[in-house]
Amino acid sequence: MTDIHTLAGAYALDALDELERAAFDRHLRECAACATEVAELREAAARLADPTWSVPPPALRDRVLADIGRTRQVGPELPRPARRGAAPRWRRFAAAAAVVGLATAGGAAGAFAWQQRELRQERAVLAATRAEAARMQAVMTAPDARVHGGDLAGGGRITVVVSARENLGVVVLAAPPAEAGKVYQYWMLDGARPVSAAVLASGEHHSTRVLAGVQGMESFGVTVEPAGGSPTPSLPVRAGIPLV
Amino acid sequence: MTESGGAPGGRGRLTPVAPPAAAPLTPEALLAAVARGDEAAFARLYDATVPRVYGLVRRVLRDPAQAEEVVQEVMLEVWRTAARFEPARGSATGWILTMAHRRAVDRVRAEEASAARVLRVAAATVDVPYDDVVDRATGRLERQQVRHCLDALTDLQREAITLAYYGGHTYREVAALLDAGLPSIKTRMRDGLIRLRDCLGVEVSR
Numbered sequence: 001m002t003d004i005h006t007l008a009g010a011y012a013l014d015a016l017d018e019l020e021r022a023a024f025d026r027h028l029r030e031c032a033a034c035a036t037e038v039a040e041l042r043e044a045a046a047r048l049a050d051p052t053w054s055v056p057p058p059a060l061r062d063r064v065l066a067d068i069g070r071t072r073q074v075g076p077e078l079p080r081p082a083r084r085g086a087a088p089r090w091r092r093f094a095a096a097a098a099v100v101g102l103a104t105a106g107g108a109a110g111a112f113a114w115q116q117r118e119l120r121q122e123r124a125v126l127a128a129t130r131a132e133a134a135r136m137q138a139v140m141t142a143p144d145a146r147v148h149g150g151d152l153a154g155g156g157r158i159t160v161v162v163s164a165r166e167n168l169g170v171v172v173l174a175a176p177p178a179e180a181g182k183v184y185q186y187w188m189l190d191g192a193r194p195v196s197a198a199v200l201a202s203g204e205h206h207s208t209r210v211l212a213g214v215q216g217m218e219s220f221g222v223t224v225e226p227a228g229g230s231p232t233p234s235l236p237v238r239a240g241i242p243l244v
Numbered sequence: 245m246t247e248s249g250g251a252p253g254g255r256g257r258l259t260p261v262a263p264p265a266a267a268p269l270t271p272e273a274l275l276a277a278v279a280r281g282d283e284a285a286f287a288r289l290y291d292a293t294v295p296r297v298y299g300l301v302r303r304v305l306r307d308p309a310q311a312e313e314v315v316q317e318v319m320l321e322v323w324r325t326a327a328r329f330e331p332a333r334g335s336a337t338g339w340i341l342t343m344a345h346r347r348a349v350d351r352v353r354a355e356e357a358s359a360a361r362v363l364r365v366a367a368a369t370v371d372v373p374y375d376d377v378v379d380r381a382t383g384r385l386e387r388q389q390v391r392h393c394l395d396a397l398t399d400l401q402r403e404a405i406t407l408a409y410y411g412g413h414t415y416r417e418v419a420a421l422l423d424a425g426l427p428s429i430k431t432r433m434r435d436g437l438i439r440l441r442d443c444l445g446v447e448v449s450r
Contacts, residue, residue, distance in 0.1 A: 002434035006427070010415040014349045015408035017416070039333045039448045040436070046334075046341035048409050050390045052299030060298075061290060061313050067316065068286055068323040073279070087419030188282040 005034060010042035135210045141169045148220070152238045156205070158222055160241055162214045169199070169214040171206045176226045184238075185229045187221040188214065196222060203222030217243050271336035278333050279326035286323055293337055294319070297344045304348040304412045314351060318344045345409070350410035393443035401436030404429050 004027050010016050011024045028035050125163065139145060144165035148160040155170060156175025163169070178184055186197040197211050197220070222239040223230075269277075269285075271292055275284035297318060302311035324342055329339050394402055399424065407418045419429040440446075 006430050010430055011431055012437055013408040014346050017414050038448055040441050041437040042342055042436050043334045043338045043443055043446045043448055046338040047390050047444050049296045049300035049341045051387045052303040053295045053387060054299035054302060055295050056298035056312060056315060064316055064319045065287060067320050068283060071320060071324055073281060073324055101422040201291060244376045
């Protein structure tokens with residue numbers, strides 16, 4: 001029994017906070033035995049509704065039946081590609097986990113160890129998110145904040161807010177998904193050569209990122225690269241935005 | 245499931261023959277029909293399940309008006325996502341109640357800090373069923389069984405479970421309310437539910 005597994009009862013009672021609930025949800029996807037136990041505990045918990053039995057006002061029925069008449073139904077869930085489906089999410093977490101010095105599971109590391117770390121990593125992600133929000137705020141409220149923006153070749157828009165004083169920038173991307181197997185990558189140019197500023201995760205095309213070290217940078221670029229990013233930008237450049 | 249019990253030849257018919265109105269379809273069969281867009285089946289499923297859904301949501305929220313809103317959302321969600329129900333993971337009623345409970349709890353937590361809720365909870369009277377006559381006539385055995393099984397738990401198990409389920413509290417809050425350690429509350433919730441499961445004879449076919 002892993003530590004997270006002792007949360008099965010609290011989970012079935014909806015007594016976990018959101019972070020733990022999310023971690024446990026993922027745990028469930030990987031642990032068939034736990035899924036069975038939770039299904040049974042949930043079923044038992046649902047029986048606790050029996051003594052609350054109470055007939056609602058008839059008008060509610062009319063409203064609900066009117067509602068369904070104008071509501072489209074969704075289809076059944078198609079079987080998801082097992083296990084590997086978690087990869088993009090994993091990559092997103094990895095960066096934040098590395099920040100706080102947690103071991104990041106490599107491709108070969110077992111799912112078991114990963115599960116145990118999930119909760120801690122969720123917390124790390126939350127902490128990293130908060131730190132990121134604070135940095136974002138620092139840029140946005142800096143007296144010298146300047147807004148630059150431009151359209152992407154191929155659609156979408158990029159907005160870059162920089163503060164030389166904070167030496168930080170906030171980059172907001174709203175663009176169509178990159179081609180299959182490709183990701184967006186950000187670059188900064190100080191005149192000499194482009195330096196990778198960020199490689200977005202696979203599927204990340206609506207994104208807000210904080211970039212450090214913007215001081216002295218002359219322009220900002222966006223390219224589409226193979227997943228994981230490239231050491232140098234591939235042509236065509238989707239957007240090149242002067243920062244001075 | 246309009247074809248259940250029908251002749252083998254019925255499958256090819258273009259106009260489905262409506263089952264007699266009184267045909268005792270299970271919630272699972274009704275839900276399957278709902279997944280195919282059967283509005284009449286939905287109405288029957290609504291009637292069969294809504295007293296428990298409403299009762300539970302009202303118990304958690306302590307506010308009839310808000311409870312109605314949440315029940316409306318939940319029942320609409322049942323209609324919308326009926327095709328996502330997986331019979332292998334539990335009963336149709338359990339599925340609906342799980343959805344209802346989560347929504348009720350989410351709403352409680354969203355307004356946790358609001359003074360309005362504190363006042364409402366303080367002012368809330370004991371649950372009075374909307375229709376006491378029907379209440380007494382229906383499902384009495386099931387309710388008694390649940391009460392009996394709750395009584396069979398240890399005090400800490402029962403309090404931990406009811407504070408979480410009816411009160412919408414997280415296990416951390418429950419631990420604070422009961423002045424108990426987190427590991428102990430986690431454990432009591434789990435072994436309490438296991439005991440409840442066994443007492444109620446709950447089974448999930450997989």
